[in-house]
Amino acid sequence: MNDLESTDRQMSEEVKETTYWKSLNELANNKEYQKFAEREFPENATELSDGVSRRGFLRVMGASVALAGLAACRRPVQKILPYSKQPEDVVPGVPLYYATAMPVQGNLVGLIAENHEGRPTKLEGNDMHPASRGGTSIFNQAAILGLYDPDRSQSPLKNGDKASKADFEAFAQSHFANTGQRIAFISEANSSPTYNNIKEQALSKFNNATWVTYEPFGEDNVVEGNRIAFGGRLRTHYNFENADVVVSLNDDFMSSTHPNSVEYAKQVSSRRKVTDTDGEMNRIYSVEDSFSLTGSYADHRLRLKASQMEAFTYALAAALSTRINGLSAFSGYSNEFSDHKWITVLADELAANAGRSALSAGSQHKPEVHAAVAAINNALGNTGSTVHYLEVPHLDEQSSTEAFADVVSEMKAGNIDTVVMVGVNPVFNAPADLDFENALSNVETVVNLSDYVDETSLKSTWHVNRAHFLEAWGDGYSFGGARSVIQPQIRPLHEGLSEIEFLKTIVTGSIESGYDLVRDTFRGYYRSGFDNRWTNILHDGIDTTGNFNDVNVRLSSGFSSAMNRATSNISSTSGMEVVIRPDATLYDGRYANLGWLQELPDPMTKVTWDNVALMSPATAEKLGIEEAGAGQDDYDVVEITVNGKSINIVAWIQPGHVDDAITLTTGYGREGIGRVASSYIDYTAGGVDVYPLRGTDNMLYASASVSKTGDTYEIACVQDHHSLEGRDMYRQASISEYQENPDFASFATVHTYEVPGMKEAEEMGEDDGPISLFDEQTYPDHEPQWGMAIDLNSCFGCGVCVIACQSENNIPVIGKKEVKRGREMHWIRNDRYYVGDDADSPQAVHQPVPCMHCELAPCEQVCPVAATTHSDDGMNQMTYNRCIGTRYCANNCPYKVRRFNFFNYPKEYLTTGDDPDIIQMAMNPEVTVRFRGVMEKCTYCAQRVNRAKIEAKNETGSPKPADGAVKTACQQACPADAIYFGDLTDDNSEVAKMKRNERNFQMLEELNTRPRTSYMAKLTNPNPALA
Amino acid sequence: MSKYQYVPEPALVKGDHDFSSLTRLVTDINLRPTPKAWYLCMIAANGLLFVMVAAIGYLIWEGTGIWGLNNPVGWGWAIINFVWWVGIGHAGTLISAILFLFRQDWRTAINRFAEAMTIFAVMCAGVFPAIHVGRIWVIYWVFPVPNSMAMWPNFNSPLLWDVFAVSTYFTVSLLFWYVGLVPDLATIRDRATDKIRKVVYGIFSLGWTGSNRHWWNYEKAYMILAGLATPLVLSVHTIVSFDFAVSMIPGWHTTIFPPYFVAGAIFSGFAMVLTLMIVARKIYGMKEIMTDDHMEKMNIVILVTGSMVGFAYMMEFFIAWYSGVEYEKAIFMLRATGPYAWAYWAMMTCNVLSPQFFWSKKLRRSVGFTFFISIVVNIGMWFERFVITVTSLANDYLPSSWDYYSPTIWDVLTYVGTFGLFFTMFLLFLRFLPMVALAEVKAVIPLADPHNYDEETKEFEAPKVEVPKPQAEKV
Helix, strand or coil: CHHHHHHHHHHHHHHHHHCCCCCHHHHCCCHHHHHHHHCCCCCCCHHHHCCCCHHHHHHHHHHHHHHHHHHHCCCCHHHHCCCCCCCCCCCCCCCEEEEEEEEECCEEEEEEEEEECCEEEEEEECCCCCCCCCCCCHHHHHHHHHHCCCCCCCCCEECCEECCHHHHHHHHHHHCCCCCCCEEEEECCCCCHHHHHHHHHHHHHCCCCEEEECCCCCCHHHHHHHHHHHCCCEEEEECHHHCCEEEEECCCCCCCCCCCHHHHHHHHHHCCCCCCCCCCCCEEEEEECCCCHHHHHCCEEEECCHHHHHHHHHHHHHHHHCCCCCCHHHCCCCCCCCCCHHHHHHHHHHHHCCCCEEEEECCCCCHHHHHHHHHHHHHCCCECCCEEEEECCCCCCCCHHHHHHHHHHHHHCCCCCEEEEECCCHHHHCCHHHCHHHHHCCCCEEEEEECCCCHHHHCCCEEEEECCCCCCCEEEECCCCCEEEECCCCCCCCCCECHHHHHHHHHHCCCCCHHHHHHHHHHHHCCCCHHHHHHHHHHHCCECCCCCEEECCCCCCCHHHHHHHHHCCCCCCCCCEEEEECECCCECCCCCCCHHHHHCCCCCCCEECCCCEEECHHHHHHHCCCCCCCCCCEEEEEEEEECCEEEEEEEEECCCCCCCEEEEECCCCCCCCCCCCCEECCEECCCCCCHHHCECCECCEEECEEEEEEEEEECEECCCCCECCCCCCCCEEEHHHHHHCCCCCCHHHHHCCCCCCHHHHHHCCCCCCCCCCCCCCCCCCCCCCEEEEEECCCCCCCCHHHHHHHHHCCCCCCCHHHHHCCCCCCCCEEEEEEECCCCCCCEEEEEEECCCCCCCCHHHHHCCCCCEEECCCCCEEECCCCCCCCCHHHHHCCCCCCEECCCCHHHHHHHCCCCHHHHHCCCCCCCCCCCCCCEECCCCCHHHHHHHHHHHHHHHCCCCCCCCCCCCHHHHHCCCCCEEEEECCCCCCHHHHHHHCCCEECCCHHHCCCCCEEEECEEECCCHHHC | CCCCCCCCCCCCCCCCCCHHHHHHHHHHHHHCCCCHHHHHHHHHHHHHHHHHHHHHHHHHHHCHHHCCCCCCCCCCHHHHHHHHHHHHCCHHHHHHHHHHHCCCHHHHHCHHHHHHHHHHHHHHHHHHHHHCCCCHHHHHHHCCCCCCCCCCCCCCCHHHHHHHHHHHHHHHHHHHHHHHHHHHHHHHHHHCCCHHHHHHHHHHCCCCCCCHHHHHHHHHHHHHHHHHHHHHHHHHHHHHHHHHHCCCCCCCCCCCHHHHHHHHHHHHHHHHHHHHHHHHHHHCCCCCCCCHHHHHHHHHHHHHHHHHHHHHHHHHHHHHHHHCCHHHHHHHHHHHHCCCHHHHHHHHHHHHHHHHHHHCHHHHCCHHHHHHHHHHHHHHHHHHHHHHHHHHHHCCCCHHHCCCCCCCHHHHHHHHHHHHHHHHHHHHHHHHCCCCCHHHHHHHCHHHCCCCECCCCCCECCCCCCCCCCCCCCC
């Protein structure tokens, strides 16, 4: 029975021993090397000051050169030496896939890591994990870059000086021997049972310790709202799959900034998969201040200031109280929104769909709003069907925001001896009125564990470099309560500690292996059959037992009085208000050093590398803000003042934004944490830190005064033109229109005539499209024919396809300056258009555009050297080696999907910094890194296609893989399953079915390029009452 | 008196010139000691040439990214300049070949000059397609050279046609120019006193003695090359226009492009010849050879071709509307009213409006005004290429991809630098080669045709020529 366990342990030991070493010296654990590695400067470098002799100088030079060589050498053993004993299952060149999970704010998303000879290169969603179901968010995709970020902290620091792990261990042993000292633990949200066990140990060992959880955008208010409504601190977990009607009150639950966005996006979009005219769709309402992804996906959208959301919620509850039971707390209540058209419509709609509806509110709204929402959901009978209330063991008993404020005031008062911070960065992101930095200076010893040497690390006595989740063992729960083990994929690149190892070191004084800690935790769960279950959990990436308790809730007795207090005491702002939100690509700032995310255009504004102050056209006019003209990148700067603190930031006109309000996003304006987040050559990440405007009393919104400064600032925006100009690249209809006219998206319906040349082709007996001047390629029968269909009814524009593609295909980050010059390199882009006559409140639509792989490709005809040609399986291929870079193909591409290497981008990206080998490890070895002067574009992930073809041919003799065997990176990552890819010669393949659907249309069909990528027209499900 | 009065053509060469005075007038320039002003000009031109070489060097070192190109606009100043220079390079061959075939004797005063300009302009043009590619070190792949990759170029690509068209044009123009030079080089050789000149001109005049046989061969060769060059005049810019017309971008994909490009090329070429001629004839005192009559004739060509170009602009607009293709309609509206409207209206003013002044005979014969318009026309023609190349790419099918193109300093320097190449070559030409086709001019002065009419009565009398009976050739 113990055999397996010991083998396991042995294997893990082996992995630890052999994966990484820096040099032969290190391998030999040479004393001299240790001394050398720990010294910041090589021997004699400091001796230079006392009399420079030439010999001394040469010695310094020699040592520096040796150091440079050592520092750069971090290749995996497998790459340097052939396996003397080939491990079982490892075939060089064939990647292995392991299940793991990524914690974001403590919530795990199950992932599958692609591992090339001991080096993870790509993360994908885990089909078996409920929070992923195969999908990912942009943060999950970008985590691989986070692992190889050369700017991550590489060693512990003591008062800013380099120290070793052993030094920290020694410090922990001595410092934390005093168990009576007053310790404050400030931790990020962490669902890990191991971590929480150690937390308990810490709190019992240190009897004067306090523990607070701090997240700048946590779920505290939701939990607190549920306490008001139901008396228990519960998490709200939706199941939108059961919801016919979804109402979001300023809750952007589909965007990657939501901790459970992947699961929610799957659920919501699954209810909009319409395959024929009998199909039905859910109906989504969004009430919000700024244009969110959820808002752009909604059937109806209402602009409302964040400060009015509370009154709106109570008015809705009051309206519902006349229609359903259970909301007596609101009966008779009315406010200025009670006569609002939307209140009546929403109340009718929710009441009519009782038990099949879901109402959600933005997590940063007041607890009372969430209490009202919880009560409404409960009264509607949604509890148990569309809404679940979960008992989450690791949630604190007290509201974290208050607890955090209490601790900070204790710190200020000098009542705290030691602060231990795990993964948090409060110096940067704590509410400004707490003045955390000042409070920290009153604390004698500050210990901090973080990925980067960030703002907080700089103020700490001890900084410990944190191991990335792909480097260390861990565990935790998904948002919905599924338990998983985080499997490391590589030995810590910089010998960092995971949060459980770190905390354990503080408690016990010695570093223990995270592997043992996690195994011990899970051993506690399983009395018998541990080894088998452990192996299964690792293999599947999910533990099917030990989920959160789904609580059967009842309204608490104090709810009515709480609501009475709330309704009579509604806070709102008059005049201009400022709303602070997590950034769509950098979140609260923790991803600020990831170039992929910096360069990912904001899904709505399409701005890269900067944050901007969003405002409606009317507000902009009031402030005298004008849009920059064609070719101008200079935008007006405004000064925003809240409570006497002001920032200067670029104003950005966001159609659909509510008037008299400004939305700011966090995470920018970092200094010194890394070369991407800070100004560095051409990577001039800009942006402004907006946390100074955020206070404990206005975590979401505050009244502000705004004025134009007269300055301008350059912004790199990838989409200058926001209107479709009446063109038909994007086609949509309401579901009733679709039922009446299923062919609404066909060319003939849109244009009222057939595609030109079609009749002539029929006369000539051709059936594959209009006549063509060029010889048509003939495709051999034995080859599969690849095609793609993108369902616009599913896509909500999150941009994860872009990051997944960037990760899979080694697409370089080019920096703000180059993006500003219009040279973005993304192979798939997400076009966003505003539709509708109402300029103040338009509809926003998203359209991902990869290469169309035209059968009659215009690019192929014009290349003078035949560098782009067709393959037998119908892909438009780009031969980098043959390309001379005339750019004619890109000019002639009507879809503008070709990308040119104007400079040697990969060189800048992959060879800067002291340790370029590390970032190089993020590259996919199956995809060429392109050199300067060549064209590149989407390949339909040719490397994946070919691997599947080879496998299929080996197994069946035919190079046609089974349907679903090949997934492109974008398709795999999409949380809404909007992308279908497969073999068109297989009539039963998903993509072939989609292409036969009436909604299928080709972009620019009249050009007769015969794209292999087509689109499925979008459907909306409007409420006739709001039409 | 007969019913029809014979009105003799005005003399093509003014003043009282005989053969030897013409010889002196033209070849003394090459035989005199080099004037100081020439050196000054040469230094300036070489400075610009250096700018070009430096700009190209940096381009090759750093990549095409130093230019202002971006994602929708993959072609910018480089291609604009290429088309512009090629267009300018049309006048020479047109004047020497087509006008030769049409027996337009007035061409003799300017053809040498114009052909030289053609060759240098094509050299300037040729720089751009070579350097604008991303990987210049493999540019030879566009030539059908047998290679170990077993790859031919893509014969479907208009860029490849371009390679052939421009290189053929350059070769034929050069040969044509050189053949025309041979008798004049011999003249200089005969007049040269120093040894070096005697040898060098001697080598390049290919042993010309002025014998009947030489003249016979010369005339035939010249005629054949004129015949060969004539279709090339039309084909080169037709094929350059195919770079645009064969692609599928709105504003490019139009059938009017070949004639419209050729007309525009002649338009700009004549303007450039005028610019250079007005300066050169003043400096070198050639007003009697390159007369105001020549200028007027060329101005008429400019008026005609300018109006053709203007017609083409309007026809493009009409067809865009008439075709009903929304992308075509949009791009033409955007050209006139969109972000690049300034370039469009600059083009319209310079190309369509400015030549219309030449309806006035007085303005046609005004040297200063002609000089001004000739420069305006070439500015206008540059803008035409800008409007075609950039606006179409910047605003094509998908509005999401629309972007604005602005050049960088390197675009400007490369363009300005090509003037260095052009003027370096041109100054060398002026210094070392006869700038007027001496032998041909001599053939059109009255002295070459002594008996056609009676000097005293001014009456025309057909010369009675006795044709000698052909004699059997002795072997």
